[in-house]
Amino acid sequence: MVYVKPTSTMQIKPSENVDCNGTVDLPFLRDWQYPESDLLGLIQILVIVFGENPPVFSKSSTEPKYPSSHAASDIAQNSPQNSNQVQEFYLKHFEKFLEDFGINFVRDECVENGIDNLETFLMLEKDDFMNVLGLNLGNTLKCMKAQKKFSELES
Structure with missing residues (x-):
């Protein structure tokens, strides 16, 4: 092991x-x-x-503004909320991130491809935006810029 x-x-x-x-x-x-x-x-x-x-x-030295999907599993295990409520909670925060960073145009493509939380979105790379989500280069670069800005805010 x-x-x-x-x-x-x-x-x-x-x-x-x-x-x-x-x-x-x-x-x-x-x-x-x-x-x-x-x-x-x-x-x-x-x-x-x-x-x-x-x-x-x-690890971030401060509390994140947008919760991660790991926290979703903790909430699901430690509270009476069902998994649909937890998923909706993280989707809402993901949508807020997209709106805050001016890239809400990518929401539908993300959700259709199972990307419904911020943590997963932040792990996407250029090829993922273009090949999985089908974004053009301009929108791909906007998403990557938002990822970078968010990472800078968190560090």
Whole structure:
């Protein structure tokens, strides 16, 4: 088993390769065969995978203005709200972000593609905006500029 263990100032960023508890899941690990598999090979793969998609990010020193989707699961577990109410709550905050940053034109494309919270939106890259959401270059650049401005506000 391989785990990501963040420092006290970092937080795990769940992805297809790392769950919210830090457990790493890679085909190399699932198919591990001694003696063909070794730690050097694992480290080389981790360098590539985590270089493309880092498994941690810096914690914000202040309360975020827009809640993350991780908080949604905490609310769902610790309060009587049902999952639809939680989803609506985060969609409302996501829509507020889009409006605040002047990019509410992208709302429908995002929601249709399952991007209904700020955290997911902030992880999108240029290719995602263009190929997944079908945005033109001008609107893609507007969204990326909003991402950057928001990140600067949070740091």
